Amino acid sequence: MNGFRAYPVYLGIKGAFALFFMLWATVASVYRIEEVGLDPLRLVLLGTALEVAVLVFEVPTGVLADTYGRRRSVIVGFLLMGSGFALEGAVPTFAAVLVAQAVWGVGYTFISGALEAWIADEAPERNLGRVYLRGEQADYAGSLLGVILSVAFATYALNLPLLLGGFLTVGLAVALFFVMPERNFDPSPREGRTSLQQVRATARGGVRLVRARPVLLILLSVAVFTGMSEEGFDRLYAKHFLDGLGLPSLGALDSVVWFGIINAGALILSYLAAEVVGRRLNVGDPAVVARLLLVLNACMILGTLSFALAGSFAFALAAFWFASLARTLAEPLYLTWLNEGLEPGIRATVISMGSQAGAFGEASAGPVIGAIGNLAGVRTALTVASIILSPALLLYARAIRHQGNPDAK
Known part of the structure; x- marks a missing residue:
């Protein structure tokens, strides 16, 4: 096994992949929108293809990670994701982009849960909440550089950043084969079971744990509503900026440059906010995390609704940044809470259940929101996307009554 330490490798993975992803x-x-010529419904159907892939493969790949190793799962995931990115950039047709979404969606399921479980096991001496927040900050730094480079490369060809992002992600998978350690992986005892029986036993263990802990069930329910809301927002925000509000002119490449500014602003604000939260709050305390997530979800609803109803570009930009900031802060906190008290042998499986719940929400609501966008306009579709998140507030309030304790009955 190589001599690299897990925590720096984790930060490197988060930063490097964020750069390539952006x-x-x-x-x-x-x-x-401009090269493939997609309308709101087909834009959202792309997300549906992605989320159906996640829905089908998320828990099985999480079980595989818990059974055979998280390192192997992460490497396979980056290979598939990179291939999906490159395929989309290489073939500008709806069918090719649809297939690309499904391919990188499957790749995502190999990484989701596995990477978080890997660092939780490989760096047990560290505060997990702070580890995830530092990982998000590395993500923000890499993403900011990725935004700048993407805009620069797009001046030569709009598909060039997509191709580079794909090839570099495949390169990351190859590099991790040599530098990613796995010293503390401890799968559940086989007790004479075959490989298939062991996989089934791991899956059943994850399901039993979630059913036995009401707070975990609440968190999975929250993920469903969050996914339903985020799908419409993620797929239609660019359409709203381009066609609904219009972008101020910044030369020949005004749309590309403006989306670079929009994404860069969101990343800088998120980085600064994560620093404040990490220093000022005890993010390892489930009760603190529960209350903070309630506030952040309320901010997401307010920001998304304000973005949908905005009558000017400046107000829409501020609302977009506000909603994005709340969302990016909520993600590592949600992971920290979900991880609380999980047994190492089923950690990736349970985290994958959270991702699968989100994928179910996105796949079920995506086509409906896309159809609303085609029939009633993008503004109406985004309004619906904001309202859909409202039940999450009630669920978080219920979890707070348990003081955020995942072991509460």
């Missing part, structure tokens, strides 16, 4: 993501929405 190379792709910064111009992907513009590419789909």
